[in-house]
Amino acid sequence: MNILVHLFLPRRTNNYRSKLLHHHILLFFITLLFAGSFLMLQIKRNYPQVLGIKINITNEQLLSITNEKRQQNNLSPLNINPALNTAAEKKAEDMFAKNYWAHISPTGTTPWIFIKESGYNYVYAGENLAKGFNNAQEAVDAWMASPTHRENELSPNYQDVGFAVKTGKINGEDTILIVEEFGGRTLAQIPQSSSLQAISFLPSSSPVVKSASSFKPLIDSVLFSSNIYLVLIGLFIIVLTLDMIIVEKNKIVRIAGHNIDHILFFLTILLAGVIIMKGVVI
Numbered sequence: 001m002n003i004l005v006h007l008f009l010p011r012r013t014n015n016y017r018s019k020l021l022h023h024h025i026l027l028f029f030i031t032l033l034f035a036g037s038f039l040m041l042q043i044k045r046n047y048p049q050v051l052g053i054k055i056n057i058t059n060e061q062l063l064s065i066t067n068e069k070r071q072q073n074n075l076s077p078l079n080i081n082p083a084l085n086t087a088a089e090k091k092a093e094d095m096f097a098k099n100y101w102a103h104i105s106p107t108g109t110t111p112w113i114f115i116k117e118s119g120y121n122y123v124y125a126g127e128n129l130a131k132g133f134n135n136a137q138e139a140v141d142a143w144m145a146s147p148t149h150r151e152n153e154l155s156p157n158y159q160d161v162g163f164a165v166k167t168g169k170i171n172g173e174d175t176i177l178i179v180e181e182f183g184g185r186t187l188a189q190i191p192q193s194s195s196l197q198a199i200s201f202l203p204s205s206s207p208v209v210k211s212a213s214s215f216k217p218l219i220d221s222v223l224f225s226s227n228i229y230l231v232l233i234g235l236f237i238i239v240l241t242l243d244m245i246i247v248e249k250n251k252i253v254r255i256a257g258h259n260i261d262h263i264l265f266f267l268t269i270l271l272a273g274v275i276i277m278k279g280v281v282i
Helices: 002-008 023-046 059-072 082-098 111-117 136-145 147-153 221-249 259-277
Strands: 124-131 160-170 173-184
Touching: 002 221, 023 221, 059 136, 059 147, 059 160, 059 173, 082 111, 082 160, 082 173, 111 124, 111 173, 124 136, 124 147, 136 147, 221 259
Parallel strands: none
Antiparallel strands: 124 173, 160 173
């Protein structure tokens, strides 16, 4: 108990400053984080079955949730089309291989080229993309929350759909990409607000692409890293808050200060981390 008090609370034995806030302890944590990051990288490279991205998303789940949203809006359900599945797979692989996140590749390749090359002859076509989601419900909900993506999800012009769920590296970071390709082979009445080819975006990087729905390592590297990040930031926020309260309550005179500034700094980092960790559709 005395060790915990010494670490977390200001008292005479730690010169009235929580031991965790001393410079040499902070340096130890920074060194530990660098060493831990290097170790995790080596484990991910050499033992991907132990440490990697763990998700549970299937085409069937995405189709079921998408059709549920359409039926709630009195629209006909979509059918899985093998050619559109192929187009979605090729688009995901292209993004990883060329390290881009957009509907149009750096070389000018549009989504419609992937759809045509798959053998699907369309009258209407659309594409939705998502990044960083580890379950189907959250991905579809994010599409539905975005006006242009929602327009694709609920368009009466589409009868068919294809999906691809892939893991790989985007800008050096492991992530999950979800590609949804829509197609319609018959003319339908177009709502005034409808965009024939409303799109959405995503980034990518490594030619090493794994099937996300079947690759399930023992430890989820993204969740593991984010939990460590949140715990450490939260720990320092708590320690700084306790330090400030006790120092103020006991009227301890101290040269070092600025606890409020440090707390606000860590809160900003925490908020930024939470936002970055969330999946996105663009």
